[in-house]
Amino acid sequence: MHNYNLYTLKTLPEFISLYQQLNEDEYNQLEQEILHHSYLTPICTWNGIVINGIDAYDIFRKHSIPFRIKRLHFTCKEEVMSWICTEQLKRKDITSSNKKYLIGKKYDAEKILITRQLSAINKTHISGSNMASKKVSEECNISPATVYKYTTYSHALDVINEKVPDLFKRIRSNQLWISHANIVEISILPKEQLLNLNDYLLSEQISHLSYPEMKRELQWNNFAPLIPQKESPVPAIRNLPKYDPDAEVASLTLTIPSWDSSIERVLNVTDFKTVSSLAKTKLKQQLMQLSSTVNKTLKILEEK
Incomplete structure (x- = not known):
């Protein structure tokens, strides 16, 4: 041979x-x-x-x-990851969850590659997010807004994988279907609560869970351990969710791509010459406020 x-x-x-x-x-x-x-x-x-x-x-x-x-x-790891995503997306048996996940991961890799190239040319940091979303959208025949949406989905799945790998694997393998909105929601949960949720879904043999069902059946607004206690009941205070210092930051991190997507969509479809002065003034004020908040947050992160 x-x-x-x-x-x-x-x-x-x-x-x-x-x-x-x-x-x-x-x-x-x-x-x-x-x-x-x-x-x-x-x-x-x-x-x-x-x-x-x-x-x-x-x-x-x-x-x-x-x-x-x-x-x-290949010259670097990101090139390899983009190539793997492209090859996997060619599969005829690709599942919807894997398709969304791979598009999000391909965008992440392309964003790093393009940002690196632009920064090398201009000798300063320039984000390649717009060019990356356009490239991936053209290759995958979807809109740039959808690319950002799938990136939020893949980021949420990665967070779930860090906390409960088994839940991540079952979602990716199509053994468990959870809506896009639910994926983002549950990724914010502390590890202990996410483990309880996974145990509950397994014990009840639940393979399909929509957002309304999650709200209703799992008492979302007062989330507590879901597996029935075989031992004597513990005081209610012990069932309260533990404080997660990363929860708010994680939630914001997963939300920001949708802001980028909305702004990008406006830039792509709007003829600003026809927009009224009042509308443009209001938008400018909000963008300036957002810019101020972003700069304030970045300053705090640099100090910490």
């Missing part, structure tokens, strides 16, 4: 998280193809790291079967 070897490669969690994972049947089918030598696709690598064919690599190593690799060349 010319050029076939049992390579030892590396994997990165942030790359692996971009793949749409195979279900059990799909994994078994791929394993049979490899065992019968009918799988001939090489494993793509970058600097010795697997960037495509992660499941195949796992099976090759599992059965000590030699395989081929294809070395790809």
